[in-house]
Amino acid sequence: MDSDNRNRGRPKKFQESETPITIQAVDRAIDVLEALSKGGALTLSELAKRMDQSPATLYRVLSTFQARGMVENEPLTQEWSVGASAFRIGASFLRRSNVTARALPAMRHLMEATGETSNLGIEKSGMVIFISQVETHESIRAFFPPGTQAPMHSSGIGKALLSTFSDARLHKFLQDGPFEKFTPQTIVTQDGLLSEMQAIRAKGFAFDNEEKSNGMRCIAAPILNFQGQAVAGISISGPSHRVTPDNVAQFGALVKAAAEDVSRSLGAEL
Template sequence: MEKSTQPEAVSSVLKVFNILSALAEQKEIGVSELSQRLMMSKATTYRFLQTMKTLGFVEQEGEADKYALTLKLFEVGSKALEHVDLVDLANKEMLNIIKSINETVHLGAIDEESIIYLHKIDSSYNLRMHSRVGRRNPLYSTAIGKVLMSHMSEEEVRSLLAGVEFKKHTEHTHENIEPLIEELNLVREQHFGEDNEEQEPGLRCIAVPVYDRFGDAIAAISVSFPTIRFDEEKKQEYIALLHAAGRNVSEHLGYHSYPV
């Protein structure tokens, strides 16, 4: 079934982007002209336009047979650019953490049902994390994933992880969503998330959120320690460093009500 539907799906995607490109070249255009330009049937062109209109990417000029792009593409592009700016803003704060404790620091965000690393600065120790920018890890077993999910409702978390298999990476990894939901309540109260050897044996992580100007948690900054270098007595110092970094980045993004 998958093999037979894939070419049709690819063709549909190409049609959508061809329509978007054509609409971007002029303010408004009619179905007949657009279908001729793209060498598509008028019925097919109309069907795609109506779907794109329903999704908010295209608007119809009154009752006329004219269509134009909305600002939704700009909104989507702005979100992508926001992450580009975010890396630059976070880099300085991450360097400050490295200078203070010399442990690996990550910047990560949620992408579908995983976290993805947007930026990383390594410690100078030989023993360190083998992660990389662009790598994905599960939400349920990472400090970044937990702190970002803590800003969602329980229903949103359950929906997000509905199709996720909870793999037992270590003996400490959550086996299902119930203990995770319980832990997220604590994360909300303390404003930081932890990975206590849940993703990799011998590795601990602490993460705090970064907010955009609307107060949405769009990313998280984490510090990772081999357990042999983690000093429990300095845990609050680590958290304070992370919160200072998260607060500073959030303020540069326009959010001035950091919770800690």
């Protein structure tokens, strides 16, 4: 990186350091938002207990965020939750790429054709982050709100994206194990995951056979950009009594076709 580009991202007199430079108060404030995003609505005492922090300190952070619309407080229950301003700021992450908008028609079609919830996810720091969803109308359904994260090795989208990794990148990923075994079906060995990648590449779609959650299955395929790079994954998820071994091939073909349609819209040559 040249000096001109480097200076645009940090002060001119900034010296490179191995140790990240952080501001403790900002770190604590972000911890509060993350705790609320994971825990939903929490009272001050619940939040303080979960974070092992002083209620007085957390209240100052929450009050500051509330003034900016980053958090909200329900007067009747005195519960705190993430506010609309935090959502608007987080949504800017999705606007960096048009894959979300490009994928939406395909996701709606998938939901209608299969009767199951359709999802869109990307890889970030070795995890899958779900960024969009079209829910089925069925009462029993999968639900991955935007921002939900899942391990690569145990999710349909994660495995679909892993199948596009170069041999060197895949080897590094496997070396970073061990991998958590969520259910008896979770594939956690290097040989098992390598074999799974070969199967996914041959079929063109990945199958999560209750590997993250008992009773839930997922079928996914990678979305490519004009450079042939995987930028996202598209999937359907549903309960095992509806996503059965008998319809995996049929649903897999639909998911693969949807991924190819979105890839072409992004300029990929297939």
